[in-house]
Amino acid sequence: MHLPNRLVFPLLALWLLCSISITAFAAPPNSRQLYERIRPSVVEVVTQNRANLGVSSVASGFVTHRKDWVITNYHAISDSIFEPDDNGLHVVSLDQGELKAEIIAVDIQNDLAILKVEQTLRVPLLELRETLPDRGESGYSMGKPGSYQHSIVTGTFNGVSDKTSTPLIIFSGAINGGMSGGPTLDGYGRVVGVNVATSTKYQLVGLAVPAEAVGQLIRRNTQQKIPSLDELRKDIARQVSAFNQQIVMRFDLPTHSVRRLGPFQVRGDISREQPCSAIRKDTPNDHYKRIDQRCDSSTSLYISDQQNAGHIVMGSFWFNSEKMSSHGLARLVEDQLTHLRNVKKSDGPTASWHCTEQRLRGRFDLPIQLNACRRAVEKLPGLFDFRFRYIPLVPGPDALLVAVSMSGFDDQSAKAILLKSMDSLSFTPKAAP
Template sequence: MPFPTRWPLRLVTSLLLPACGLANAQSSPNAGSASAPVIRASAAMSPGAAASAVSGLAGSPQEGAAPAPAIAPAAPAVPAAALSRDARRIYELSRDKLVQIRTLLRNSNTQASIGSGFFVSADGLIVTNFHVASQLALEPERYSGAYVTIDGQEGEVELLAFDVRRDLAVLRAKGLTSPAPVLEFRPAAEALAQGERIYSLGNPLDIGFAVTEGTYNGLVRRSFYPRIFFGGTLNPGMSGGPAVDDSGRVLGVNVAKRLDGEQVSFLIPAEFAQALVLRAAQAQPITEPAYDEVTRQLLVHQNLLTERFLQTPFQEQRHGKYLVPVPNDALARCWGSGRDPDFHALNLERTKCQADSDVVAGDFSTGTVRLSYEAYDAPTLGAARFARTYSQSFGNEPFLKRGNRRQTAAECTERYVDRGGLPLRAVVCMSAYRKLPGLYDMTVMAATINQSTQGVLARLDVHGIAFDNGLKLADRYLQAFRWEAAP
């Protein structure tokens, strides 16, 4: 399945599961076969229903499924046999350093979302994910934050610093009457070994604090920023919790999981949390909407993304005599599908590629890069019928976005260009982010027009790109198409 879903581990009481198919999923004859890309939000439902649905999505036990790893909940009713000795030891060692992070609506004081966190300094600094604390950064006038310890002690938190690109935030617990117990970081000099045991802690589904066991499987291949591949179970609500080694030292921060597999989860390496803690130690609390800082960090991200794509040559994929650009294997995953049996007169091949470069910034998911192709060959259809089918498929592409509270309506320009003897009809559309000035969503559509019963429809989507960088990527993309003429 191309582009399987990924779930961020914050549990929210007002959840949103967007229809996250590729942008052109409805545009072509067999568009229904397009599968969902990475998901960065949750489904809208009540807390109880959310827990039930998330449990199912995350792979609840079914006949023939691998058993879930042992979990150590806070409730004493669970028999001790459910835990390994090491997991119990780690749980007892870490339990007083863990907190649940709650985002509350100021007017009603009701929970809007929950996640996990952990104390890293005696004066109350807490590490969590940015997507857990994003409402405190972007809407502090509407939301407040609170922490709850494993023993039920509660207090306010204030946001000090965040790293949008790596999905980290540092909070401070207010009103502490005694020094906070602290989890230590594992020294960076002590490299993790493949297969080393990892223990992840947090508050899954708002049920209670728990520990899950797993293994270190190296860094995630193709991830734009370093991510640890954790061979263990994470669940919504565990976002921002610590992952520790056998000595109880933090080696990573819980961040996400895959929904299409078992025990495929992801951690942010501890070195990035340590750097943010140092920055936060002298910072003043964030009390005004921090869109300027979010924008600054996202502009850094899109610059790095643009440089990487411009400096890495495209690979060529062949469709008949058409050669189309696809990202280097180190940058993106590509998936293909062959002839569609519902369209007997068409030989239709599809390719979809996506880079693992997206960044969660509150309500925004930016930094995504996707490419897709549809290659048509209809030798028995006739030129007129082929032109009608081909034109309809191009015209059905949903790139003319309407404006909304987050983005302006798309503005597009269309040109006919020649790429070394291969004429293309090209459309470039831009849609600006209203609260993130200087960032745009860009779509590039291209259709070859040199053959009467053959053609390739191509699409490039980039989210959260600066205008000039978007044009650079569009030009580089269109320059890479080729037609291999007969010798």
């Protein structure tokens, strides 16, 4: 039957409108339907300890972009990078069982890793949604919590937390141990994030890495070649150095980050999220006053169970005594310095400490005695732990000792932070009566 043109176009428009309306207002699947659809694409990521044939860690992962690639958390697979002889990496799928896996790439700042599985997985690829969910939007988290079966958890998205080195999605759902690396989903089953942590202080507060970071990591790693462990470690060291440079750039805080301890001006808050703390330690019997200030950076990068990177602690110790001789006050400061620089020759997963002493000039030509110690971080070329201790050499009843500790820094960034700390230092002696 042939319809006249004046009827064809209105009917076509009505059909298109109905199709768009049905698509736009189609009800999202319920949790049971979503679980059945997504479950095959969610896997276990298992690190097996070869020494005792046991399991050292179990996490979750999911399949997207390629059917032989699995996305998971970096912290779940770090043992395989730094202790490869002791730890084997496997992926357990729903219908193909346990399969060997190798690491394609890592993003330590976003706690992400891409694994390549030895066989193509016969599962659907999950879709990434690289836009943040709205506050109040409903969603789901999937993974395998501990020894329990794979689970789906309902929750609500509540914005983004900026209290870490990278933004994390806040999800009011129970993300339990073992679900790390699994997908955080919107109501239609699209991946909006990767389960990464849960609050130890507040109930039902989970955190997820935004899917945009997953997409960026995939787009940066389109190569087919699996990198060697040395290449992976060099890339991790490069990422740490880039993170260090961000810390240096953020280190120039407003003037409220400078504080006074007696006649001295010293560096204050390292980060706005974690203000410095100070404790007065008056000791009348010993005839001197003392204030200890501690300033701590709020963020660091997880490298392994034995090593974090980008962490800074600054301590400033002010001593005042009208009754002690200059020699007695100097000995008091020297005792504190000896205690602070009492580092072991070899401890942890790093090399021995190497220390030097030097005299230099600070701001306003202030003479400073500097003790500097450095040790290499094992298996991460170009990264070191640092311990700096410096004392302004001033006359009178006041003395100051500043201690700066840095974990996992490159030389250039460590030097820049030390100089910024010393540049804050000044001394204003009391006016004569």
